[in-house]
Amino acid sequence: MIAALSQGTLQRLPQYLIMLKTEQREGRGSVSADGIGTVVGVSPSQVRHDLSACGVNRGPGESYDVAELTKSIEHALGYDDISNAVIVGAGQLGRALLSYQNYGDYGVDVVAAFDADESMAGTEVGGKPILSVKRMTSLCRRMKVHIGIITVPAIHAQEACDRLVEGGIQAIWNFAPVHLKVPEGVIVKNEIIAVSLGELSRQLQEKRRGE
Amino acid sequence: MIAALSQGTLQRLPQYLIMLKTEQREGRGSVSADGIGTVVGVSPSQVRHDLSACGVNRGPGESYDVAELTKSIEHALGYDDISNAVIVGAGQLGRALLSYQNYGDYGVDVVAAFDADESMAGTEVGGKPILSVKRMTSLCRRMKVHIGIITVPAIHAQEACDRLVEGGIQAIWNFAPVHLKVPEGVIVKNEIIAVSLGELSRQLQEKRRGE
DNA sequence: TAGATTGTTAATCGATTAACAATC
DNA sequence: TAGATTGTTAATCGATTAACAATC
Numbered sequence: 001m002i003a004a005l006s007q008g009t010l011q012r013l014p015q016y017l018i019m020l021k022t023e024q025r026e027g028r029g030s031v032s033a034d035g036i037g038t039v040v041g042v043s044p045s046q047v048r049h050d051l052s053a054c055g056v057n058r059g060p061g062e063s064y065d066v067a068e069l070t071k072s073i074e075h076a077l078g079y080d081d082i083s084n085a086v087i088v089g090a091g092q093l094g095r096a097l098l099s100y101q102n103y104g105d106y107g108v109d110v111v112a113a114f115d116a117d118e119s120m121a122g123t124e125v126g127g128k129p130i131l132s133v134k135r136m137t138s139l140c141r142r143m144k145v146h147i148g149i150i151t152v153p154a155i156h157a158q159e160a161c162d163r164l165v166e167g168g169i170q171a172i173w174n175f176a177p178v179h180l181k182v183p184e185g186v187i188v189k190n191e192i193i194a195v196s197l198g199e200l201s202r203q204l205q206e207k208r209r210g211e
Numbered sequence: 212m213i214a215a216l217s218q219g220t221l222q223r224l225p226q227y228l229i230m231l232k233t234e235q236r237e238g239r240g241s242v243s244a245d246g247i248g249t250v251v252g253v254s255p256s257q258v259r260h261d262l263s264a265c266g267v268n269r270g271p272g273e274s275y276d277v278a279e280l281t282k283s284i285e286h287a288l289g290y291d292d293i294s295n296a297v298i299v300g301a302g303q304l305g306r307a308l309l310s311y312q313n314y315g316d317y318g319v320d321v322v323a324a325f326d327a328d329e330s331m332a333g334t335e336v337g338g339k340p341i342l343s344v345k346r347m348t349s350l351c352r353r354m355k356v357h358i359g360i361i362t363v364p365a366i367h368a369q370e371a372c373d374r375l376v377e378g379g380i381q382a383i384w385n386f387a388p389v390h391l392k393v394p395e396g397v398i399v400k401n402e403i404i405a406v407s408l409g410e411l412s413r414q415l416q417e418k419r420r421g422e
Numbered sequence: 423t424a425g426a427t428t429g430t431t432a433a434t435c436g437a438t439t440a441a442c443a444a445t446c
Numbered sequence: 447t448a449g450a451t452t453g454t455t456a457a458t459c460g461a462t463t464a465a466c467a468a469t470c
Contacts (some may be wrong), residue, residue, distance in 0.1 A: 272446030
């Protein structure tokens with residue numbers, strides 16, 4: 001993993017990756033910066049700049065090898081270094097996230113979900129267990145889990161967060177529409193579903209009024 | 212709604228909004244740029260700049276009225292102008308999105324989900340119907356739906372997309388890890404769950420190696 | 423060889439921050 | 447009045463784009 005990738009670069013690299021996987025599936029062995037740019041909707045300059053920033057090296061004149069480039073980007077993004085994660089709240093959203101199968105490709109392993117509803121304890125979704133929330137703190141410690149995903153209702157989010165931090169969690173992915181208070185050093189990433197959709201709606205409105 | 216808000220501003224405004232709602236719940240009637248900045252983790256300069264950009268106007272010396280500021284931001288984000296949306300794919304994720312209750316606050320109304328599995332047709336989740344995908348195109352047209360949410364498996368995503376476009380959809384929120392091909396003018400926003408989580412994992416790794 | 427395409431440097435563009443006069 | 451806090455302007459910073467020598 002290489003440090004100091006700009007925010008923009010960090011957002012574009014995964015898009016390149018998705019494009020590269022499609023190319024590979026279709027049997028293409030090499031791509032140019034121009035080719036990537038056209039598909040993803042980014043200037044070739046930008047693509048070269050991004051790739052260069054994450055340590056990819058072709059000789060000039062030659063284009064990129066798809067398989068090799070994929071590996072390099074995955075490495076730059078740290079996808080080859082796996083962190084454990086748990087989910088708090090096994091409602092609709094929690095179970096949907098639990099049943100997701102491809103976390104491994106992105107450097108994450110979701111090991112379990114927790115819920116306050118004891119009747120869920122012991123059940124499984126997508127091969128992953130749902131456990132009693134009472135066991136959460138100690139289990140996080142024991143299994144060295146560093147990422148917590150909060151999908152409980154807004155009123156319980158702060159408490160869930162506190163318990164996670166107590167269990168040694170260092171990064172939180174928060175789906176509750178609440179500003180979490182955390183000790184310094186803990187990373188919080190808010191993912192408010194409705195907000196993301198709202199953004200799209202806004203772009204649409206903007207386009208409509210003709211610009 | 213005001214045009215020409217910078218990308219950064221657009222990302223911060225919803226965060227301010229969440230903070231403001233908390234303040235309101237706790238009974239505070241006014242806030243300063245400094246207060247907002249401290250909670251959200253942004254400089255006071257930045258806050259003033261953002262608010263000024265979306266047309267909020269206090270006299271100098273005075274702080275912001277929480278209720279009024281909330282309204283202004285919501286307006287700037289276009290949350291008071293509602294678009295209809297549909298979901299394609301009523302699997303775990305599709306149903307989770309369907310059962311979400313607060314879209315209305317963000318300028319969106321999700322009216323139905325569609326699935327290829329006919330046995331689902333006629334059932335409901337969170338008071339919203341699941342219908343046969345065969346009816347999708349015509350229903351989108353008839354109800355003037357302009358936003359499509361794709362939660363089908365990757366292999367079927369492009370087809371779902373084509374059908375939506377056929378039905379007059381102008382913006383697509385795509386959860387399948389696939390690059391969709393759309394006619395010019397159609398907006399696509401990719402929301403790859405694992406990628407978002409991967410970003411968090413990466414930040415964590417970066418922090419660990421001490422910087 | 424000529425065309426394609428790279429990595430990198432310099433120029434441009436836009437966003438963030440700092441500073442401050444205005445005024446409640 | 448003095449302190450707080452605004453909106454805005456100018457200075458700084460960083461990211462994107464354009465250009466081009468290098469070379470397969």
